[in-house]
Amino acid sequence: MTRFQNGSRLLSYTFFRSKTTSPVSPTIALIQGNFQIQHSRHFSNLARATTKEEKEPWWKDSMERLRNIGISAHIDSGKTTLTERILYYTGRIHEIHEVRGRDGVGAKMDSMDLEREKGITIQSAATYCTWNGYQVNIIDTPGHVDFTIEVERALRVLDGAILVLCSVGGVQSQSITVDRQMRRYEVPRLAFINKLDRMGADPWKVLNQGGYLNFSHRKARSKLRHHSAAVQVPIGLEDDFQGLIDLVKMKAYYFHGSNGEKIVTEEIPVEMEALVTEKRRELIETVSEVDDKLADVFLADEPISTSDLEEAIRRATIAKKFVPVFMGSAFKNKGVQPLLDGVLSFLPCPPEVNNFALDQTKGEEKVVLSGTPDGPLVALAFKLEEGRFGQLTYLRIYEGVIHKGDFIVNVNTGKKIKVPRLVRMHSNEMEDIQEAHAGQIVAVFGVDCASGDTFTDGSVRYTMTSMNVPEPVxxxxxxxxxxxxxxxxxxxxxxxxxxxxxxxxxxxxxxxxxxxxxxxxxxxxxxxxxxxxxxxxxASVGKPRVNFRETITQRAEFDYLHKKQTGGQGQYGRVCGYIEPIPEGSMTKFEFDNMIVGQVIPSNFIPAIEKGFKEAANSGSLIGHPVENLRIALTDGAAHAVDSSELAFKLAAIYAFRQCYTAAKPVILEPVMLVELKVPTEFQGTVAGDINKRKGLIVGNDQDGDDSVITAHVPLNNMFGYSTALRSMTQGKGEFTMEYKEHSPVSQDVQMQLVNTYKASKAAE
The missing domain is CATH 3.30.70.870 (Elongation Factor G (Translational Gtpase), domain 3)
Known part of the structure; x- marks a missing residue:
């Protein structure tokens, strides 16, 4: 990487060594303000070349100018609208379209017809753009909890994220879920409070919900428990929303032009100086709590410069100790460009993020990846799609370089595969590329693999840790x-x-x-x-069926002898032991413990016994659903020198389980959902009464302007068709979101009813 100073303008040039041996004249491609020189000949007509490449690797500048971000939020917070504006301002698209596709086109990132019709994002979509000389890879994710896996796999491979919050709705149920996912994958994030132009917009209330505002709010319980503070102050709200004041640079920004593309920078309005001073002090106080360097300057009562504050915010954000809060209205084209600047200033580049792999040659020992193109290739297949030319596999490259035509190894299957085509995605469009390096998100065609597989160049056997995949409900x-x-x-x-x-x-x-x-x-x-x-x-669809589970509530012993003589070799196997519930909070749902001392049962039959118990636990005797949270201890048994076999012991285990299951006092578990409702206050009583009828437990009731926000735990079995019922109860004004919380025991009367229904259906067969 070489930089040249030409007059007052700094130009970034990237040199790539030509793969051809014949002399080729140099070509300079202008891409969004970045010049890329394709061949490394000396250019004497350019002034004062510095020699940074002698000290730094060739990839350093391009890696530092790369950001991988995701945009996540609750439903209808404006994620896709925000992505659409980002693509417009960065020159990736040349027209802005409505998300719901009313103009017949729809948002660029919602490429599926269903997405445009329903106005929701169903599949996460990847794109890339350049802003101020930086390349930004973006993944727009769904907000609906039913498509939570799309958020999981996007966050698994991203280096940073934007959490979008609605200035009216505030921190909602799915905002909390998304934030939990970001914590799970340790993703640094910015918050963007959107829709400041709407009636009832109150960014300070949202900020209070999302974290601690300052020292006086230390005791306030917040929904996200973030260490966060605003880095901007809005100039006006609702219909009067005009622009933003940057608390770091202490400048006012106004957005002019038909699509807000012209930014006018002015001095801070006199009437807002007191508020701005107070909010800047809050910002400095909050960052000082988590950044020692800024704290030293702050406690010494020294003046804090723009660069000091900016660097401290970056350090604290990358360390996941602080969340800077930006503001704006994506729909009204205000505040998007400063948010993009914030992505470049405060979110990490790939080498600044610690990524780990598991070395399969050393018993899955954790290995820290360098995150640079210099190491061996390590890439994760995080998403699959059926494309027009076969399977399209999305890859995040964590280390090394991948070229079109390279042979790569799927570590999970051991197969060696050639990369026939390498592309960069822009929603459903693709651009062919010849190579990609660490930190980039690309897609390959014709590579057969599963989601979560790891690819290397064959020199190492590393696998990346898998994603969290929730169980279907x-x-x-x-x-x-x-x-x-x-x-x-x-x-x-x-x-x-x-x-x-x-x-x-x-x-x-x-x-x-x-x-x-x-x-x-x-x-x-x-x-x-x-x-x-x-x-x-x-396709015809049957009645929705809830995934019930069964479990036991007390210990029960078994002693079963399976003996069968049919002439010739018989069957003989005796198993003794007990079953007991696993304590709450355990991650495992089935445990088998061989506690036999000696060889009363030959060790080669033990796996067959475990298999028999597992098979029996797949179908409990109450309603035929799988049995969970179960520990089986094998303490004794007997074998016959001739008649014992794997089949005999497997059958003995199955019958032993059925024999003692009733004595263990089994109960039925049903999926319970966390339901958040937002209804006009006049309907609050009716809606709460209906939740009680559905055997729901109301755990929270907050007031949000003229609306009541009710949080409840309701059995999924009682929630079918609820959207229609809620609409009729609230004259179409109520809305709700629902996500899986846990499986918990049903009441005695419901258990009796389920068991009788199951017996009747068995008898009818």
């Missing part, structure tokens, strides 16, 4: 209307199951029906609709 029976379309129907289910780890397909052994499982009604409805649209297969 709802199931539907589904079958094609026409028998002739069975092939397309199977193809669709296989593809969707491969693309989405939370979408499961199974066969009900009793009814022989195909069962699809997912994260909620909307999740499954979308897939049924996609089968119809993309594969031209009409």
């Amino acid at each position: 709802m199931s539907l029976a589904i079958q094609p209307v026409s028998k002739d379309s069975g092939g397309q129907f199977s193809k669709a289910l296989n593809r969707f199951q491969k693309e989405d780890p939370t979408f499961r397909v199974g066969l009900d052994p009793e009814s022989a029906q195909t069962i699809i499982s997912g994260m909620g009604e909307l999740h499954l409805d979308i897939y049924v609709e996609r089968i119809r649209r993309e594969y031209k297969v009409d």
Whole structure:
């Protein structure tokens, strides 16, 4: 990397060594203000070349000028609108379109027809743009909890994120879920309080919900518990929202032009100087609490310069100790460019993020990746899509370089694969590239793999840690209307199951029906609709089925002898021990403990016994659902020199489990959902009464202007068709979100009812 000083302007040039041996004249490509020189000949007509490449690696400048960010939020907070504006201001698109597609075009990042019709994001979409000489890779993620896996896999591979909050709705249920996901993957983030132009906008209330404002708020319980402070102050709110004041640079910004593209910088209005001084002090105080360097200057009562404050905010943000809060209105084209500047100033570049791999040659020992192009290739396949040319695999490169035509190794399967095509994604469009290096997000065609597989160049056997995949909570029976379309129907289910780890397909052994499982009604409805649209297969759908579970509440002993003589070799196997519940909070759902001392049962039969118990636990005797939170201890047994076999001991384990299961006082567990409702206050009593009827437990009730925000825990089995019921109760003004919380025991009367229904259905077969 070489820099040249030409007059007052600093130009960045990137040298790439030509792969051809014949002399080629140098070409200079102008890309968004960055000059890339394709061949490394000396240019004598350029002034004063510095020799930074002698001291620094060739990739240092390009890596420092790279940002990988995601945009996440609650439903309808304005994520996709914000992404659309970012693409417009960075020159990636040349027209702004409505998210709901009213103009017949729709947002660039919502490329699926269903997304444009419903006005929601279903699949995360990747794009890239350049801003002030930096390359920014962006992933726009869904807000609806049913598509939470899209957020999980995006955050797994990103270096930073923007958490979008609505200035009216504030910190909502899905905001908390997204924030929890960001914490899980240790992603530094900025917050953007959007929709300041709306009636009832109050960014200071939102900021108070999201974190501690200053020392006096230390005792205030906040929803996100962030160490956060505003880095901007709005000039006016609602219809009077005019611009923003930057608390770091102490300048006022106004956004002019038909699409807010012209930024006018002015001095701070006199009437706002007192508020700005107070908010800047709050910002400095909050950052000083988490940054020692700034604290020293602050406590010494020395003046704090713009660069001191900016560097302190960057250090604290990258260390995940602080969340700078930006403001604006993406829809009204105000505040997006300063947010982009904040992404460059405060979020990390790839080498500043610690990424770990597991070395398979050393018992999954943790290895810190350098995050640079100099090391061996390590890339993670984090998302799959069925493209026009076969499977499209999204890769995040953590180390090394990948070239088109290279051979790469799938560490999970051991297969060596050639990369036939390498592309960069811009929503559903793609641009062919020849190579990509560490820190970049690219896609490859024709590489068969599963989501979560790790690729290397073969010199190392590293795997990246996997994502958190939540368990499905709802199931539907589904079958094609026409028998002739069975092939397309199977193809669709296989593809969707491969693309989405939370979408499961199974066969009900009793009814022989195909069962699809997912994260909620909307999740499954979308897939049924996609089968119809993309594969031209009409499918009939059965009643939604809740994924109940069974568990035991007390210890019970077993002593079972399986003995069968049929002439010739018989079957003989005796198992003794006990079953007991696993204590609450344990991560495992099934434990098998071999406590036999000596060889009363030969060790080669132990795996068969464990397999038998696992098989038996797949179907509890109450309602035939899997048994969870169960520990089985094998303490004794007996074997026969001739008649014992793996089959005999497996059957002995199955019958032993059934023998003692009733004595362990089993109970049925049902999925309980965390439901957040926002309804006009006049309907609060009616809605709360209906929640109680549905056996829900109201755990919170807040006032938000003229609306009541009710938080409740409600069994999923009682929530079917709730959207219609809520609309009729609130004259169409109420809205709710629902996400899985936990499985918990049903009441005694519900258990009796479920057991009787199960017995009746068995008797009818």
